[in-house]
Amino acid sequence: MSRRPPKLTSTQIDATAADWVLRREAGLNEREQADYSEWLAQDPQHAAAVARHDEAWSLLDRPRNQGTAHALADALARRTHRRSRLRWSASGLAMALLIIGLFWLRPGSPVGTGAAGTALVLNPTREILPDGSRVELRSGATFSVDYDGAQRRITLRSGEALFQVVKDPQRPFIVTAAGIEVRAVGTAFLVDLGETRVDVIVTEGQVAVNPTRAPTAPLQESAPARTEAARAPTLVDAGRRLVVGLAPDQGTPEPVDISKSELNDRLSWRATRLEFSYTPLAEAIALMNQHSEVKMVIDDPDLATLPVNGLFRADNSETLLRLLEANFDVISSRTGNVLTLRRRRN
Secondary structure (H helix, E strand, C coil): CCCCCCCCCHHHHHHHHHHHHHHHHHCCCHHHHHHHHHHHHHCHHHHHHHHHHHHHHHHCCCCCCCCCHHHHHHHHHHHHHHHHHCCCCCCHHHHHHHHHHHHCCCCCEEEECCCCCEEEEECCEEEECCCCCEEEECCCCEEEEEECCCCEEEEEEEEEEEEECCCCCCCCEEEEECCEEEEECCCEEEEEECCCEEEEEEEECEEEEECCCCCCCCCCCCHHHHHHHHCCCEEEECCEEEEEECCCCCCCCCCEECCHHHHHHHCHHHCCEEEEEEEEHHHHHHHHHCCCCCEEEECCHHHHCCEEEEEEECCCHHHHHHHHHHHCCEEEEEECCEEEEEECCC
16 A cells, blocks of 8 residues: 655645746656646645746746756755845745746846846847848747748747748748748748747738648658648738647647737747846846836835845836735835835834
């Protein structure tokens, strides 16, 4: 008879849930997924703790890490000693903030340094192609360019990219991802290359997607059928999405509408982000105020030195405010577009 695992305290459940969320966001293998599912089923409190952390990661524009869970877990172990130096509560929001502060570390433009901490401004990579078309790359995306007199061809090798194409009817613009071709003349569209699918979202104009992957072996008697399929691209209009599976037995995909809110969410990575690492709150707010219509002002000397760790959209001061209110007994008052922050006094 198998032994039931010992019941965890609420603090242990919260810490374990935080670790599972971190590993899950990095990607679980089959065995880890089974262990995760088993842990969730052991106690309703486990799922509730994960839900709290999921909400926190959503608030903080959770990262889509390209590494592995094991690498992140190793980094967590190496940096655990930092936790004792931070003034965070034990709540799920604070723990998620700490996790992001430790792991969402990318090259960026330093805007403040010193003994107290650092701050970075992070922007997606933007490039202008030889014909004047533009491409924005999400972190981790790679591509190559092959222009000739007849075509403008881009190969997306990894990740996610948004293309804004200059019109040239004589030279079609073609993006290839895992053998899937997306053809446009003048339009704007997103291509996201995943492990099992290629996701195409059109924001302007129309594209033609050939959902038939190029064969990896010479065609024999099935060549006519495959050639005919390759000649029947799927048209995708602005405001619609097409997901093409990469498995050989996938059916013919159909475009679906994408809501404005979902589209904004999918393109949120294009926004400037601010990464804080032990940054005094006064410095973090000063930097955020440069990018946000709503300005924050600190009316409490003790609050000004509070260390901040985390990744935030530069134009979303509301996220930082909600975390301060939830974890540090901060209250705010608003006059026009100015928010004044102070600690609650008992």
